[in-house]
Amino acid sequence: xxxxxETHQLSKSFGALAAVQDVSLRxxxxxxxxxxxxxxxxKTTLFNLLTGTFPPSSGKIFLDQKDITGTxxxxxxxxxxxxxxQRTNVFPAFSLLDNVWVAAFATGxxxxxxxxxxxxxxxxxxxxxxxxxxxxxxxHKAHQLAREISHGEQRQLELxxxxxxxxxxxxxxxxxxxxxxxxxxxxxxxxxxxxxxxxIVLIEHKIDIIMSVSDRISVMHFGSLIAxxxxxxxxxxxxxxxxxxxxxxx
Amino acid sequence: xxxxxxxxxxxxxxxPFIVRPVIATEIWIFAIFGLGLNLLLGYTGLLSFxxxxxxxxxxxxxxxxxxxxxxxxxLALGIGIGVGALSALLVGxxxxxxxxxxxxxxxxxxxxxxxxxxxxxxxxxxxxxxxxGVPRPALLGLDFTSPLVYYAFVxxxxxxxxxxxxxxxxxxxxxILQSIRENEVRAEAVGYHVPRFKLLAxxxxxxxxxxxxxxxxxxxxxxxxxxxxxxxxxxxxxATLIGGSGSLYGPIIGSFVFIWLSxxxxxxxxxxxxxxxxxxxxxxxxxxxxxVEAWNRxxxxxxxxxxxx
Numbered sequence: 001x002x003x004x005x006e007t008h009q010l011s012k013s014f015g016a017l018a019a020v021q022d023v024s025l026r027x028x029x030x031x032x033x034x035x036x037x038x039x040x041x042x043k044t045t046l047f048n049l050l051t052g053t054f055p056p057s058s059g060k061i062f063l064d065q066k067d068i069t070g071t072x073x074x075x076x077x078x079x080x081x082x083x084x085x086q087r088t089n090v091f092p093a094f095s096l097l098d099n100v101w102v103a104a105f106a107t108g109x110x111x112x113x114x115x116x117x118x119x120x121x122x123x124x125x126x127x128x129x130x131x132x133x134x135x136x137x138x139x140h141k142a143h144q145l146a147r148e149i150s151h152g153e154q155r156q157l158e159l160x161x162x163x164x165x166x167x168x169x170x171x172x173x174x175x176x177x178x179x180x181x182x183x184x185x186x187x188x189x190x191x192x193x194x195x196x197x198x199x200i201v202l203i204e205h206k207i208d209i210i211m212s213v214s215d216r217i218s219v220m221h222f223g224s225l226i227a228x229x230x231x232x233x234x235x236x237x238x239x240x241x242x243x244x245x246x247x248x249x250x
Numbered sequence: 251x252x253x254x255x256x257x258x259x260x261x262x263x264x265x266p267f268i269v270r271p272v273i274a275t276e277i278w279i280f281a282i283f284g285l286g287l288n289l290l291l292g293y294t295g296l297l298s299f300x301x302x303x304x305x306x307x308x309x310x311x312x313x314x315x316x317x318x319x320x321x322x323x324x325l326a327l328g329i330g331i332g333v334g335a336l337s338a339l340l341v342g343x344x345x346x347x348x349x350x351x352x353x354x355x356x357x358x359x360x361x362x363x364x365x366x367x368x369x370x371x372x373x374x375x376x377x378x379x380x381x382x383g384v385p386r387p388a389l390l391g392l393d394f395t396s397p398l399v400y401y402a403f404v405x406x407x408x409x410x411x412x413x414x415x416x417x418x419x420x421x422x423x424x425x426i427l428q429s430i431r432e433n434e435v436r437a438e439a440v441g442y443h444v445p446r447f448k449l450l451a452x453x454x455x456x457x458x459x460x461x462x463x464x465x466x467x468x469x470x471x472x473x474x475x476x477x478x479x480x481x482x483x484x485x486x487x488x489a490t491l492i493g494g495s496g497s498l499y500g501p502i503i504g505s506f507v508f509i510w511l512s513x514x515x516x517x518x519x520x521x522x523x524x525x526x527x528x529x530x531x532x533x534x535x536x537x538x539x540x541x542v543e544a545w546n547r548x549x550x551x552x553x554x555x556x557x558x559x
Contacts, residue, residue: 072443073439074438074439074441074444075441076439077440085436090436091432093428093432094428094432102425102426102429102442103441105422107440107441111422113421113422114421114422116417116418116421117422118420119420119422119425161436165441
């Protein structure tokens, strides 16, 4: 079976620092594939490469077997790849609905009337925006401002903005970052509910989350992949235990 | 129709009775200029310190054609809008490559560049003396040399500008520009080519500035060198901030305050810019949303302090 999203020997250096080194990944369509590793292992850099924030130093990225290496960030969403950010990255003075609406409109079917048609007369984008909000359970706050909701809700909104683009592949960068145990449980349930509907690539620190939701896990350490396998295989892998789980599970 | 629109119409009718028609006309021209700037400043979050580049270029080109080729008013306005948009395309293309302070300095530096071209090219622009003798030809049998007729004409164009600008800010483009103001990185990530949208805002703003520039040249019969200088660029930023950059109507109120103050006070007191300075300090310290915010807060306070029995 071929992967929907693949990287071939992807590398990125910042000066002398090799942030990502020869990473070859294959994400199966419909799976939830997690990328784990200690802080500074290069996970977020990998996401930034996949979403065109900056081009790789070498290596290639394929979406549906098509080479998308070097595609600029603003084109990526149109290819069906959407991301959420590790640090909450929303539109603070916008209502929640507007937050997701701009994402829905961006990848919508038509930009006709861009300059003069009232924004509330795009039923397709509005419908998609509402669905994204209800997917994360925020539809009852659609008209509140993003800066006025709690941190936990902002994390949900963060996810909704990515969903509104109707992506085929969803890249989630630590969706549970900074959440309380209760909020984390809710976020895990949310990610699990999205499983199967999207191909998901998940970066996460909290190991219990990873083990319970992932189909496959890749482990990064100092910019390189050191292991890949099912959650059970990863748990048994001695190298992973040494590099990553060392402090927790040794 | 919103109550703000009724206020605008009432102001258009009342203004010539309160101030001289020339000043009343200047207020609406400056308001058109402010509407264009505010698309950049208020909606996209871009502080352009070079709006007079587009205002002045349009005024010079259209003024020259009016003076030497006797083109009709509609053509002059069309050419002015075109020159405004085109110069904004050129300047904007360079400016949107950078952000923050560098962006602001670029708009300013390019403004200076245009200014010195106008300053040196005396055979066309008249240099420091300004381009004098710009006519105000009759249009469709209407005698534009009558100040009130010209006032009515400018008022209609202002209302049209306001209507168009409202359509723009309520369109998806308006939302996209605001999303860029709110969070550029995320706007890019959800699929918008941010520099291109900024450029589009520039071009639209430039077109409005161009229209204002031509109307200004015809109003005073002259294109002063000041019209392309950083002083004018600063004035429109100033007026918009005083009125309130967060709202569609802010620049209109700002224009009213600014022109009225400068025209009425400059006769009485040579140091009148001091007053503007004080007004600006008050706005920056207490009312970031300008007069519009002060107004809203006043009504909120009235409603709050009203006895509730």
